[in-house]
Amino acid sequence: MSSHHFVKEQQEPAILILSTEGLMYEQFAPLLEWVPTVLVAQSVVDQVISWGIKIDVILAEMSYQQANYHLLEEQYPVKFVGVSQQDFLQEGLQYLIATKHGAVNIIGYPHQEVAQLADFMELMDMVIWDAPLRYFPIKYGHFKKWFPEGSQIQLHAPEGTFIEVKNPDGVELISIKHATMLELPEGSTEFHAKELFWIGEFV
Missing domain, CATH: 2.60.120 (Jelly Rolls)
Known part of the structure; x- marks a missing residue:
């Protein structure tokens, strides 16, 4: 997956991984084929790295960033985006909008909470992965x-x-x-x- 280092055009839907519970790598591996931007919440970083996925952005609270500073070198050119009060979803989506991404696959998001996405729906296309189903609006x-x-x-x-x-x-x-x-x-x-x-x- 190291071919991942070229400049991205933001054309492919980004991947925002909040949880990997109930999911196998093979289920969403096809999403990685076109080298999308990958954002990962701090709780699943180790799992995602073990799958060999190259991470672009780690959504992390300050304490995690300080304890895992080594990831910046080991996973270069990964970067941290700060999160407060565990709001990984909001921070991830705001980052993607700011970097002009038009679409995202949100992995490990409970479909019962899609109403919380309402403010973002007009700004980008979304697909929700809540094992074992994939939901599209x-x-x-x-x-x-x-x-x-x-x-x-x-x-x-x-x-x-x-x-x-x-x-x-x-x-x-x-x-x-x-x-x-x-x-x-x-x-x-x-x-x-x-x-x-x-x-x-x-x-």
């Missing part, structure tokens, strides 16, 4: 995708949100409840809603 109320036979997805939105689902099985109006799972037939499925919602797919 449908911002403009309509989405169409071809699914293979036996696909299972989760629809996530505030409880009581209505989403219309149209596919070869027919048309169904679904009222979102906690963990609304759907089995889909082979073919194109269309989704319509009046507000933002998220689709979770197994990875």
Whole structure:
């Protein structure tokens, strides 16, 4: 992964790793293919290094930075970005916006807390990885995708949100409840809603 040292154009979605719980390296390894900018929260630095991933930014509190100063040399050209009150998500996203990244994969973020991302949604595209699913937002109320036979997805939105689902099985109006799972037939499925919602797919 040391080819990682050339200048980046910020075109590839960045990777922000907050937790690795329940995830195997192979599941998100394809994201690394185009050498994205990689930000890592202090609690998972050792795990990420053990996977051979080259880290660009470590999000860390001052005490961690002082105790792990050696990482600046061992992982050169890594840098620390200071974090206070454990707010790794906010600091990571603000750093990416400031460095003009337009998209990010957030690894290890609980999908139940996507409402906290609202302020950032207009500024960048996001995909959330909450093992074992990957969630992507449908911002403009309509989405169409071809699914293979036996696909299972989760629809996530505030409880009581209505989403219309149209596919070869027919048309169904679904009222979102906690963990609304759907089995889909082979073919194109269309989704319509009046507000933002998220689709979770197994990875």
